[in-house]
Amino acid sequence: MSFSPEGAAVAITGRSQERLDEVARQLEGPLLTVVSDAGDVPGQAALASRLQAEWPKLDILMSNAADVTHLPIEEWNEESFDRLVATNLKTPFFLIKALLPLFSQKSSIILVGSVSAFIGHENAAVYGAAKAGLLSYTRGLTYELKDRGIRINGLSPGPTVTNAFKPLGAERQAAIYEELRRTVPLHRLGSATEMAKAAVYLASDESAYTVGTVLRVDGGIGQLAY
DSSP: TTGGGTTOEEEEESOOOOHHHHHHHEEEEEEEEEOOOOOOOHHHHHHHHHHHHSSSOEEEEOOOOOOOOOOOOOOOOHHHHHHHHHIIIIIHHHHHHHHHHTEEEEEEEEEEOGGTTOOOTTOHHHHHHHHHHHHHHHHHHHHHHHTTTTEEEEEOOOOOOOOOTTOOOHHHHHHHHHHHTTTTTTTSSSHHHHHHHHHHHSSSSGGGGGOSSSSETTTTTSSSOO
């Protein structure tokens, strides 16, 4: 399940037109691809203008881009720290700001965080802090924008099978997935389909009375000791 089969006209962004075209071939329904760097703050205004040229109103925003750098404290420098925070925390704020004139009176914003915002684990201090900050927008911006009819909620995935580790090779990827699987109380990883179903729920009228909260789809890792 994703937004397209539910009848939505969808736009996706990314830094590579080639990768965007690859994703577009896998999805159904009307699809607009826009080359945009999720870590570029000035670029968010340009993205908003591009979307406004296509559509009179915007009903759903799903902020899913992330810098997933994990390093021990000794290996961080200011440049890499600022790059991660720009992508994971700063830019989503300015994207929402740029899109304010475009949001409909019954719109839904979904901010994709991470279980790392709630638990400590190896080399995730900076990533977790940025994701925690992102999820705090669900409360602060809900209060600020509540009279505009904009609902803001967070989605917090646990370990999920994606193509993020594909560049590491099949053997290393399998080892990482096995290590992650052992930390999840349900003894398995999540699927992209499960995350998509949760996002569709938060975007739809089925969650019309849900606002300013975080839906944890993490196999219990954020709540239980493993």
